[in-house]
Amino acid sequence: MIDILPSAPHVAAFHFTGTLTGEDYDACVAEIETRLSMHPRIAVYTDLTGMTGMSAEAMGKDVRYAIDKFGEYSRFARAAVVTERHWLANVSTFVGKLVPTTELKTFEPDERGAAMTWASQPVPRR
Template sequence: MKPLSGLPDHVVAMKTSGRISGSELDIATDRIDAALRHHDRISLYFEIDSLEVTPKALLKDLRYGLKQLTQLDRFYRAVIVTDQSWVHTAAEWEDRLLPSITVRAFPENEKEEAREWVAKAPPEPRPKGLEEIPTSTSHVVAFRLKGTITGADIDVVADRLETAYQAHDHVNLLLRVESAYQFQFDVLREALFDLKAEAVRHLERYAVVGGPKWLAGLVEAVNPLFRLEISHFHPEEEQKAWAWIGAQSKEGSEPSRVSPEPSE
């Protein structure tokens, strides 16, 4: 399995022939994960000369597919270019079973049409899920969560915190969860455990306001794992949360969006 070039950045393009090993499948899944970090929605393009899947690769493929079920809406189009008839049949079934992604198979002699079709840019991205909340003091950084949070959002939060560390030895953070949202599992782990080791060393207090009931339990469970203090507040306790981190919201001004613009 090898990467293919000549398609837009939001398209993960690969070519394979013969048996797919577990290590080759890792190449594909790593590229998909990388694309999902930089694009709101991505498409997939695969050229297949012949296909034989090892049991190990099949199990890995199944595990990865299950992992992606929580974010299927981030896949726009999938194309398979092959002359193997059974793959065309499988693609038709996949297209019916996965309503959020359009799956098509093209024969080898229609490769250019396939590339043109998969290269189409996805519709306008969903509204950005993360925005910065202006605060009354520079040692307190705050954000509102209004939608899906991605790995790229976590990176931007960490970068914003690092900027604050240049002026202060310790910084406090507030996250307000305003509406229904989704957390990719890996992103949730990042948000709680991997928010850059340097950032965690400087954070003193981390307040989480709102969100589903299980979020309060999760915050309570992970709190002993860190030197910083993490506390959950119900929405009606927001003023208490601001007092706890030592600042006030200055939302009279337009909040700045911190999610990076799509690179496509």
């Protein structure tokens, strides 16, 4: 399940719980694309607390979207990832190193406010 969270206009903010479906993924992409249509660069806040997995459909859509956006990664200025799972924080940090144009930080669940504050900082122009 996906909840789109209130956030600054340049921040796409989500809380995922349970199993992410293809329909959930479509809603996430629609929100991101709306923010990108209004801002040259955005930030993403993702709270993964309570997420148990992704459907095969959602995984396929995730891979396709990542490939489609390959030339536009610099439009994602920063990403805040909230998770209680240390292995997921480590994977997120590793993936963040593969995208040097995006600053990525992981946060514990009790740091949600700090994560949103960090993600909401003004995005530098490139």
